[in-house]
Amino acid sequence: MANTPQSKKRARQSEARYAVNKARRSRIRTYLRKVEEAIASGDQTAAAEALKNAQPELARGVTKGVLHKNTVARKMSRLASRVKALNA
Template sequence: MANTPQSKKRARQSEARYAVNKARRSRIRTFLRKVEEAIASGDQTAAAAALKAAQPELSRGVTKGVLHKNTVARKMSRLTSRVKALGANA
């Protein structure tokens, strides 16, 4: 348990950051789910639009320290190639 004033403050700050990061992570997952659903439906234009909306959110997750840079790069790359493949199949 936190005893010193500084450790009490750090505990408060930690809780606040946790809440912000949790909300941001949830928001990112929502955007990713929308892209996944659009890909599953087979609609390339909807998938491309969803991906375009998701990319800034993913990038913001990196700058805010919620996600690692390489994780986001990998996700974007894989989603982009899947959206592109929809156009090739059509």
């Protein structure tokens, strides 16, 4: 348990940061799920639109430190290639 005033403050900050990061991660997952569902439906225009909406959220996850840069790059690349493949 935190004893000093500084450690108590750090514990409060940690809880607040955890809540924000959890919400942000959940929001990102929701956008990814929408892309996955659009791909599964086979509608290329809907999938492309969902991907277009998801990309800024993923990028924001990187800048806020929730996700790693390479993880997001990999996810975006794979989703984009899957959306592109729907056209063929």
